[in-house]
Amino acid sequence: MSNTPLVQVSSLYRYYSQACAVCDVSFELARGDVLGFLGPNGAGKSTTMQMITGNLAPSAGAIRILGIDLLDEPRRAKLEIGFLPEQPPVYRDLTVDEYLDYCARLHRIERRRRAAAIDTARERCGLTGVGRRLIGNLSKGFQQRVGIAQAIIHTPAVVILDEPTVGLDPLQIREIRGLIRELGRDHGIILSTHILPEVQATCNRVQIIHRGRLVFSDTTADLDRRAQGRSLLARFLTEPDAGALQQLPGVERVELLDGRRARLFFSGADPSEALIERSVSAGWRLVELGGERSTLEQIFIDLTTGDTTHHEADAAA
Amino acid sequence: MIFTIAARELRSLFLSPLAWAILAVTQCILAFQFLSHIEYFLNIQPQLAALDGAPGIADLIIAPLFADAATVLLLITPLVTMRVLSEERRSRTLSLLFSSPVSMTEIVIGKYLGVVGFFVVLIAMLALMPLSLLAGSALDLGKLAACLFGLLLVMAAFSAMGVYLSSLTQQPTVAAVTTYGLLLMLLILHRGSGLSGHESGVLGYLSILEHYEPLLKGLVNSTDLAYYLLIVILCLVFTVRQLDRMRLQN
Numbered sequence: 001m002s003n004t005p006l007v008q009v010s011s012l013y014r015y016y017s018q019a020c021a022v023c024d025v026s027f028e029l030a031r032g033d034v035l036g037f038l039g040p041n042g043a044g045k046s047t048t049m050q051m052i053t054g055n056l057a058p059s060a061g062a063i064r065i066l067g068i069d070l071l072d073e074p075r076r077a078k079l080e081i082g083f084l085p086e087q088p089p090v091y092r093d094l095t096v097d098e099y100l101d102y103c104a105r106l107h108r109i110e111r112r113r114r115a116a117a118i119d120t121a122r123e124r125c126g127l128t129g130v131g132r133r134l135i136g137n138l139s140k141g142f143q144q145r146v147g148i149a150q151a152i153i154h155t156p157a158v159v160i161l162d163e164p165t166v167g168l169d170p171l172q173i174r175e176i177r178g179l180i181r182e183l184g185r186d187h188g189i190i191l192s193t194h195i196l197p198e199v200q201a202t203c204n205r206v207q208i209i210h211r212g213r214l215v216f217s218d219t220t221a222d223l224d225r226r227a228q229g230r231s232l233l234a235r236f237l238t239e240p241d242a243g244a245l246q247q248l249p250g251v252e253r254v255e256l257l258d259g260r261r262a263r264l265f266f267s268g269a270d271p272s273e274a275l276i277e278r279s280v281s282a283g284w285r286l287v288e289l290g291g292e293r294s295t296l297e298q299i300f301i302d303l304t305t306g307d308t309t310h311h312e313a314d315a316a317a
Numbered sequence: 318m319i320f321t322i323a324a325r326e327l328r329s330l331f332l333s334p335l336a337w338a339i340l341a342v343t344q345c346i347l348a349f350q351f352l353s354h355i356e357y358f359l360n361i362q363p364q365l366a367a368l369d370g371a372p373g374i375a376d377l378i379i380a381p382l383f384a385d386a387a388t389v390l391l392l393i394t395p396l397v398t399m400r401v402l403s404e405e406r407r408s409r410t411l412s413l414l415f416s417s418p419v420s421m422t423e424i425v426i427g428k429y430l431g432v433v434g435f436f437v438v439l440i441a442m443l444a445l446m447p448l449s450l451l452a453g454s455a456l457d458l459g460k461l462a463a464c465l466f467g468l469l470l471v472m473a474a475f476s477a478m479g480v481y482l483s484s485l486t487q488q489p490t491v492a493a494v495t496t497y498g499l500l501l502m503l504l505i506l507h508r509g510s511g512l513s514g515h516e517s518g519v520l521g522y523l524s525i526l527e528h529y530e531p532l533l534k535g536l537v538n539s540t541d542l543a544y545y546l547l548i549v550i551l552c553l554v555f556t557v558r559q560l561d562r563m564r565l566q567n
Contacts, residue, residue: 053416057565078418089413093332105321106417150413 004067005030006080006158006188007052012061014047014212021047023212025061029158034184036199036220037192039209040304045192046086048209049162052190053083066157079107082156082187086163088147092136096127096146099135100153107154117153125149125179141172148176152183159183161191165198177202196297200224206296210304223296232264232272235288236279244282248274318419319427326431330397336435339393344442350385351446354378375460379447380533383464386443387471387529390436391504394472395496397435398479399489401428402556406563407487415564425556429480436472440465460535467532470545471525475500477552484559500525 007029014022022044029035039045050056052063054074063070065077091099100118109117122128125145130138135146144164151159164180165173180202183189193199199206200220208216237260245254245262250271255263264271272289279286330336358377365371405411414424444465450456478499483492506524521527528541 050412053412055412055415055564075418075420078416081416083412083416085409085412087409089410091329091410092408093329102321102325103413103417106318106414106419108318108418 005064006033006066007190008062008064008067009048009052010062010064012048012051012063013059014044014051014056015059020212022051022058022209025209025212025214027207027214027217029188029190031157031188032184033205034180034189034191034203035205035207036203037190037207037209038194038196038199038300039192041194043209043304044212045209046162049083049160049190049192050085052158053081053160054078055083055085079154080157082151082154082159084144084147084151084159084161084164086166088143089150090135090143090146093134095132095134096122096138096149097131099146100149103150103153109154117155121149121153124152124182126175141168144168144172144176148179152187155187157188159187159189161189163192163194165193165195173198196300200296208300208303215303216299223299230265230267231291232266232270232275233261233288233290234264234275234286235261237285237287238283240279240282240284244278245275248278250274318423319430322414322419322424322427323430323434326401326428327434330431330435335396339396340439340442343389343393343439346389347382347386347443348446351378351382354381373457374450374454375457375464375535378450379456379461379464382443382447383468383533384529386440386468387526390468390472390475391500394436394475394479394500395493398432398476398483398496399493400483401432401480402484402560403486403489403492407489411563421557421560425480425484425553425560429477429553429556432476432480433473436476437469440468440472443468457535463532463535463537466537467529467541470532470542471529474525474545474548474552477549481552481556481559484556 005028007027009028010026012022012025013020025044025048027035037045037049047056051058052065052070054070054077057071063077065080068077068080070077091102094102097118100121101114104114104117122131125148127142127145127149130142135143138146144167148161148164151161161180165176168176177198180189180191184202184204191203200223203220205219206216206223207214239259240256240262242254242256242262245251245264248264248271250266250268251264252267253265255265257263264275270291272291275289276286278284355378358374361377402411405414419427444461447456447461479492479496482495482499483489485495486492503523503525506520522544528544531538531541
């Protein structure tokens with residue numbers, strides 16, 4: 001059982017009339033993973049999350065939660081999922097305690113364990129002081145916390161959070177991030193966000209989805225290594241010869257961007273000096289040279305804008 | 318699980334002033350009607366005493382009272398059912414139920430029973446009025462039971478239709494308007510079929526009141542029962558399908 005991935009998504013498709021909102025998405029979530037789901041608006045993040053939580057039926061593909069097929073046995077599978085949608089699904093006319101009690105009942109927590117479960121969820125989400133207040137009178141940040149409390153009250157194996165920090169102030173964001181890291185110790189977490197530093201701060205894996213397809217998947221540890229700076233970006237006034245660039249010492253691969261700009265991936269010593277010498281002797285007229293750090297932000301922008309998408313995706317894989 | 322959802326539905330109804338206002342206003346109107354029926358009965362009592370096999374309290378007070386109650390129900394059901402599902406869709410709270418380990422059928426039946434629970438309270442309060450007559454007179458309890466049973470059936474059918482129409486839209490007002498339309502249509506059918514002289518035509522069969530009147534007279538027919546149960550089951554099945562379709566098409 002411990003080897004079974006918490007979530008196993010295989011070739012998931014979802015069509016809205018003709019448009020393919022999610023195309024052939026497959027991934028797994030292992031125990032202890034905090035997976036950051038990135039993508040521009042409308043890329044299919046929310047759609048994917050809604051499918052994993054059973055809010056939306058996939059057009060094709062399979063979803064397994066702890067090895068239980070979500071479509072065949074939705075009740076058993078859903079017991080192991082906690083979901084916070086983009087808008088927290090809270091009833092404004094209930095108090096926090098009443099609401100959490102209702103959620104606990106819905107998730108079939110036995111009567112004698114219910115009070116303890118509510119207490120734990122309230123404590124973990126910093127809601128201890130507001131149990132008797134109406135949810136409608138709470139601030140956005142507290143409502144968001146109530147939403148998270150609802151998602152973890154039945155201690156599910158997987159917690160899925162759709163943009164958990166939207167609309168919060170910096171202090172609250174920090175608290176929620178801390179909470180997510182803490183939850184990550186005993187739950188598997190998938191969270192979607194637009195805030196890139198958030199992913200680096202909280203996640204140990206990153207996936208980027210663009211136009212319904214997974215275009216990037218990596219661990220944050222590897223990303224950090226990439227961010228150490230292992231590439232150069234150079235601009236010339238005359239078009240350089242790619243073959244000649246390739247032959248510079250230490251250069252592993254050359255990418256010509258628009259004829260006059262080139263990206264050089266290198267290993268070992270920095271080939272800047274050799275490049276400058278070569279440029280002078282070959283008359284490429286080098287006008288710009290800089291070390292490149294492929295931060296997550298850069299990767300994100302490269303992957304989700306322009307037509308370099310597929311090329312970059314291959315490079316990323 | 319069904320009862321958890323039903324209890325929460327009932328609670329949220331009573332958390333809003335709407336439910337209390339409806340209960341109060343309905344009770345006032347029906348109490349007034351009740352008194353005027355009693356007055357009428359007292360006025361013609363001397364003549365009735367001379368008749369052999371004259372209609373009693375049940376026929377002259379209870380039956381007309383319950384006929385009035387059905388009309389009042391028609392006016393208040395849409396107000397109660399309009400937000401049952403549409404509001405949840407609008408405020409996006411439906412995803413709490415969808416991601417919980419409950420089936421669509423449980424959600425729908427739970428919601429429906431919540432609404433029915435509210436109307437049971439309303440009808441119970443209404444039933445107190447004829448029961449109060451027991452203090453000063455003999456009462457045909459069989460007929461009263463038939464009337465109550467009939468009103469419960471009418472209410473069950475009205476609520477089911479309201480719940481279904483509430484699942485079709487995100488706007489509670491649209492749900493209310495369509496429910497009014499449907500209920501009034503079923504009422505007009507009765508009138509229309511009466512005018513043209515086809516008392517037992519197909520349209521007449523569809524009429525809600527056509528099946529209510531025998532019950533008011535104390536006649537419990539299986540056809541009338543079947544009619545109301547069919548409406549309830551059909552509407553609830555449609556609602557389940559509608560929720561499933563929302564999951565498929567969003």
